[in-house]
Amino acid sequence: MTSDYLTHIAQRLQGLTQVVSPAGYEDAMIRKVQSELPKGLHEVSVDNLGNVIVQVNKIDEPNPFKVMVFAHMDEVGFIIKKIEEDGFIRVERLGGIPEKSMLGQSVIAETPEGKIMGIIGTKSHHLTKPEEKFKLPQVQEAYLDFGFRSKSEALEAGVFVGMPIVYARQFFRCNSLAFSNAIDNRAGCLILLELIDRLVGKSLPCEVVIVFSVQEEFNLRGVIPAVRAVNPDVSITLDLVVAADTPDLKGSADISLGEGPCLNLYSFHGRGTLGGLIPNPKLVNFVKKVADAEDVSLQYSTFMGGLTDASFSQLENAGIPMIDLAFPTRYTHAPVEAVDLNDLTALIKLLEKLVPAFHAGVDLKRG
Template identity: 45%
Template structure:
């Protein structure tokens, strides 16, 4: 099966599996099964990270390649007496994109409860209300029940995880649309990297980590890094596509333009953290992309944050970089990526990993600015 087809099929499969931060079990089991088909062993730590190690040359710097399994969403905060359900937001959920969205309340495979985030009837809205975005705390879910007792009888209770109703479909020009492309697309890429590199002898030891709770507090991957103690950390995630009218001032990252490398990220809201990549890794990916004739786009942005922000601080420090694929409409119920970008990202990683040799320097003084 061609790489593009495998990536599409696995990404779609993963997108259709609910896995709110802290509730990633179904996604983890699917990925563990996929690795087992490849003949690879994996294990979970207490936090829930799924870890698979490709043994390589111990003289080379070790690598932790990671992507998060979880997705953003909600938890049930309150069940009203009339059966309507109030939500607490988990992760960076965009409030203006919530009204009238279909959701899934996760109570167990085969028992999940569908619902809809209510939107006040248009005929009854005042002129002011038509242009107002309701805070999430004022929204409620209608799951069709007429009483709190009926809601609880269906298995729903305070704390139950809630996600956008899983959707995935292909569009024109090889585009993929749906829920949780962030970061199931990168999880699929990691499986393909494992497929390609497991039998390659001339490579560093590569720890593949499918991490948890990235959308909650960006700490899931840290526990894995504390145990694995990698020399290098390469985080795979979306990169903001800026090729739509509302995003053109943010950069020059185009959907379908190839994988992207982050040269600067900073959250800027609620936390003073981000990632400035290690120059050795910038040189590695720039050089690999040029040699492989892969267009590598560049991104520098404020407003997003990844696990690498904290992984880089483990031990004596971990040389870190964020590499990813362009994505539109991030954190909404319908994100969009280009399948070819996932293909090129896979090819870039497959070429870059063996290029990390025993003489690969992580001394910053070897990379004058």
Template identity: 40%
Template sequence: MSFDTRSTLMQLLSLDAIPGHETIVADVIEPLLAQGAISTHRDVLGNVIAQFGSQDPDALRIMVFAHMDEVGFMVRKIEQNGFIRFERVGGPAQITMSGSTVNLQGSKGSVPGCIGIKSYHFSKGDERTHQPAIDQLWIDIGASSKQDALAMGVNVGTPITLNNPPRKLGNNLVCSKALDNRLGCTALLGLADKVAGKSLDVALFIVAAVQEEFNIRGILPAVNAIRPDLTIGIDITPSCDTPDLADYADLVINQGPGITCLNYHGRGTLAGLITSPKVVQWLETTAEQHHIPVQREVAPGVITESGYIQLQQDGILCAGLSIPCRYTHSPSEVASLSDLQHCIDLLAHLVAAKAETFPLTTKERRSPQ
């Protein structure tokens, strides 16, 4: 594989894939993984699974994963006048909706649209400052009637994504929709490029997962099939270097990936991850040995698949590497190409280590099937 981090990320950012509709991303990722993998396949839900490294049945089984889907919407109703009512799929920032442009993935191809907003000149009082509820919003695709919209290939259930083509900012930053989590997908492909054809002490499974933004559990069939001893999840996390978050936490852009110490769902602690201290130490020690900058993160309100993966089998050790990202779940997320590259480099060193250096005791190895 000949791998270019920036061009690969830009290619993935150009794709539109809300949860349950990841095929277009999987169709790009799977053949790229297959170039250097022992085997690749796609499971029933659409998870792409590629195996690298040792084929010894007793080898440690390491799973590195990231999700392919992005936050977006779905058509709920088409009005008789052709305007589109819609529902959120995942958690797009509601405050950014009015006036945003979108793409509808219709049966006849992509259909551009915009989320309507009451004309400023006729707005009164709070209407000029408050974001309307989603049931008060609509999408304008230029249709003159319901039949016109149907003729364009738009129907109830049509996926909708935010529209913001990627662009490069100063200091090696990128602005785009869907950096969450095409950054992670790019990291998977970068790792695959680094380990392709190489002898590893471990059996490495790279998984591009589905439906994280919907139910955070789409990866579980892949976990049950692989039966990993340890997993490393790659996702984004809010960067706290903007004026609104500068006092909240220390994790910032351009200082390397974050090592997850704690995360959990923002509306309660029913799911989340408290990373084992020995796993955190393993990540930090490896980064230090190879002069890779890393940061620690504690992130209430952030949740990844690890919150559920850790409870599978007899319990699975989970690690998380997070790429700092500004303006998360908005049409204009911002992240650093340097942080992405450092994440790829750290992953390569982690999986290339000798089995005895992994933070696993004999009792923590997977049970026989």
């Protein structure tokens, strides 16, 4: 892959990750996506939940074969639950925020007057008792410091109970690796935008619908109205897979940055949701054949303890053959995540050939 294209991908990813868009508050990302869509699309709409539905083309025949590709726009964050009389802020998590990543981190609140910066407080090291040094405070014990001296000062600044908070924006590169907040799942949105650019205006054997979905980090069901409306014959979800190439995860899985995109063969959350995805075997083989033909090296993954937008949306209408395609990511749900730009470009290349390979004669029936 040329350095110019990697630079293009990095710049576009940086633009997407700078947008503040926690689950349920995706309006800024809705506007960002709309601003980056090319001309010549058949239709672009936003449903009542905020899903951006992009119909790339239209086939004038009864019941055309429909392919849907989707990725979520939202990110994890916090919700303000209480403003203390002394101006400190108490929060609840919005999505899967791990406590181990919280303390001392910079955060952003977007008020009607603009963005304000703060930090998640942490007890000064010099006054931390020995028995507290290895204790991890729970999110309910955390407090945010925006520099307010009183509750009234916070309210005057536009802060309110129910306001979302996100980690501070940052982005940097080291060779082909990009480090940023909200790579989950702005990298998926980047891939969708690049795919649209490559497919618009082309003669395709199927109708292609691209969806930028909402509230994945909240309860994974925000995309369901879009799935019901599109009613695809097959669908592809784009999200991350945890890379296991760091010193603390080596040996736990065979997923590494820079070794290509991932085909997820199993996901299961457990923990009460009982959600997950075991993809249609014929669909798995179809993807493998296209990847082989295009010389795209795939990594194969299983994802215990994780979910994607496919976990529940696969059950809509008459049931939809779905598959998770993913990019390996380090430090998931931390304030800064890491991805290899080469994995993103390989996934774009695969999708550019995979999506137009679907047509009405493709056999995905079970049995």
